[in-house]
Amino acid sequence: MKDLKHLIYFENLLQEANNDLVKQAKADGKRAIGYTCYFMPEVLLDLPGCFSVRLRAPRCTSPDLATYYLSGRVCHYARSLMERALEGGYNFLDAQMGTETCTATCRFQEHLQQKHLDSVEDMRIIDNDDFFCEFSDIPFKNTENSYQHFETQLRAHVLEPLHEHFGIDISDETLLKAIEDHNEVCRLINEIGDYRKLDNPTITGYEFHVIQLVSLACPKYLILPYLRETAEEMKTREPDLKKNYRCKVVLAGSENDDPDFTKLIEGCGALVVCDRFCYGAVESRVPIELQEGKSPLRCIAEHYLKTSNCPRFMPQDEMRARKKRLADLAKEYKADGIIIASNKFCEYWSYERVIDTFILKRDYGLPVCSIEKEYINSASGQLRTRFQAFVESVEIKHIQEGK
């Protein structure tokens, strides 16, 4: 396939959290708001006057200082973020919108929270006088009580602090406009991503992963023109004459902002056609629907609780339904199997992976490759062997089925 025009530019943007577009937005006088979790609605952080940056710590391989603070028995992702913060890599942030959605990232963010404890000396990790960190309580269920609660939390801990600290307009009209802009990004990403559903996809999983990540890590208003251009480019992109993959897979699992991991899988012959993991597009790029009689904020609160497939969701029906949703994605994207990848020390996904491995195979007949990975993996020979073996097993299955 012909190279995507902006791919190298996108790749470069992903080398640093404080990338060129972030710098440009800061120079435009906008406030950079960091977050880590899907449950912090990025649409609220992209209101006029500020922009969202989903935190990453690219190329962080040895988080030594962070290991002192968080110990070596906490997920590598949280430690990498902490290391980058201690190195001064997030000093561009004006605020961090914290969520206690997983313990490790919560602890990282608590270290950023300044001047709130008499009992611990302020570490002032983010060297920015304006910086503040605010936590929201994220419900575990998608019930009416949870929607109400989430809406209250978002107002009290996201909108109001943004207004108080930076004078951000948080009126309903502004929120409606933000939703519109957000949906535009979603529409473009989905348009690009849908080419993965073709019998012979015209985009690789790696390319899509890069595009999805830049949409999370860069100011939306600055990345939009590039996304539009890429979407246009995709319309005429021709697939390679000869298929250069041996099977198609859905990649599901915990936090993954490392496109090289997708590249590693694809290097073993499995084309990643769907990305249902934290930082993936399956949930985060579902457009927000406005509902009559409900405020924009309420719609946002409901949207994020309804669309999430996070294993921290506790209701019985939800726990069971998300297995089916994963199987449905495999069908929708014409995948031959599923790779479930959990980060080492990620407790949610360690369990979810075990259940998925059994249930998807037993109840939905899908081959499953179950692996545990680190935050940065590109050099892993062991994983390569696992993926190669999985691809072979899928091929053998196809031969046995006479496909």
Next chain:
Amino acid sequence: MAISFDVSKIQKKLAEKKEGVQKTVAELKANGFKKNMHDFWYGKPHTAEPGGRRLGELYEDKTGLLTHREWRGFKDTMYYMYMIWGYNYLHMVTDILKFSNNPIDFLKGTWRYRWMGQTYLPVIHWFERGLQGMRGEALYASAWHYRAMVSASIHQICTFFNADTRLHGGKENDAYKHTIFTNETTCGTLFYPWKDAGYQYVSMEMIPYFVTCHVNSHTVLNYIDAVQSLGLPGDPCPMCQAESGLFVLDDVPDSSPFIITCNEACDASVSTHTLQDWFADKPLFALPIPMQFDDPLVKKHCMNEIEEMWKFVEEQTGTPFNWESMKKYLERQNKLQRDEWEKWEVAAKTNFYPINGVAQALFRIYSTQYGIQTDCWEDASEKVKKIMYKCVEKKINPFPQTRHRVIAWSCAPLYYSNWCTWAYNCWGLNCIINMDSLMFDMEIRTDSYENMLEDMATYHMWAPMRRMAVGGMHHIFELWDYMQRFNCDMVAMYDQLQCKGMQGVHGLFEDEFRKRNVKAFWIPHALPDSRTVSRAEIRRQINDYMTTVMHEEPLDPSLLDFDDSMTW
């Protein structure tokens, strides 16, 4: 069953015994009559000087069994034999007769469930480990706490077995229909409204997992291995692994038509219930504990969640919420809380508090978790208070060799909860209070439904571990306040290697200890899994700290190093 004898082993043992007897005889001769009579009547003194007691010499190698029990002086040995050892053996039987609908079910359950058979029988050895070296009022009072815990445990076991369909040919009897299953850390208090209608609530894992770790730490290893055999990595919290493993090995009684779970205390607990849901396959209601519990906005949400759970119970049982029942048991619980405050006051301000570290911690966890299901907590509390009043009145210091008043922080090693008994005997480290005891540190108002619900939400959010281990950082560092309140000069900092919440504040604690010049030692452990950090390793770490940092000499050098790797 083939029985083989290794003659050389037996000969070696006999030779050792002979040597031991000869040594004792020589010692008695050397001591002289007066000293021997003094030791007979009062027991050997707790001192490093020659002639002092040497508890480490009582252990058999590796097993932790005793060549013989300690002679605590005539009165205390007789008290121990009749009022602790004999009394509790006897009451283990009478409690079964009292709480069981049919004692045969109890035997069937013992045969059916590993956690039951392997754990119940060595209970008295659990007393032994916790009470070793205790004398006088410390021995009497601490033993009452143990007694209450055993009684409550039997009550729970009987609740399981009375209702268990597996022990009744698959039949769902009346007890089954009147049992509410909860996950371990859902506080029992929430189910008082159904108590007067004959409903019993029981945690699915409190006895099969939690109690077994204290009594016989071998049992739980089977469950941890079982869940890992499904492909679960070894790094999630081992408590949650063990809880899941119970289901993997099909070792949870089928005693209730439905289940209520919660997310206490951590990510792994949330995930545990996904496995439990699959394997139990029963109606399940998730009752989350909100994470940002200091936020006043969160309370309303939590109150709604609790009310939804009550609706679920009403729906499942067909029995309405009963405010009078709720009020009645809450008032009893509040009284127990006030008793505890009274005890803490004495512990904080005087040297007359007669409960040792392990008895204090476990009693508090067991009682708050199980709630007022039997009278045992109140009975024990009254007895202990009487002993405590006597200590205060007569100025008896039950721990006279105290060198440091220690506060234990974070979550404790379940397989070595009695480390503090060892630490007192070996080093004079008296564990005054610990973090687990400070959970649920409140009364619940009963003057109106609204007030009760509001307090209940707080109570629910102040669950064990949630508030101070995995919860917001602010509460974890309440340590400094509690150190001051309980007049402690040293911190025993538990380092649960697989607790992401506590690992995530490790460095900050190090920093703060240094800045504040707080004397603190770390106790690494993996909650129930004694294979990760052995008891000997825990002792070694404390020994190192006491010798290299504190430059102190042990009170009982025989306890510095001994091998109890195979012990319960």
Next chain:
Amino acid sequence: MKKCKCRMAKVFFKILKIFLIANVALFVVFFFDLDGKLMFNVVEPFLKKHYDNMERKDVLQEPYDLDKFPKYKY
């Protein structure tokens, strides 16, 4: 009467003897931790063997039905 008293004394001493022997036996069991040794060396290994060899349900065969239970939303 004398005979009766003598008989009562005999019974009394017999009871006392039994009581003393029982207490001494109990003391031996207690003091030498014979109960612990019995549990550790005999009872526990026996029970462990029993539990290890017990037939158990393969829980992985448990159904995982989607709509078996209502949503419990109130």
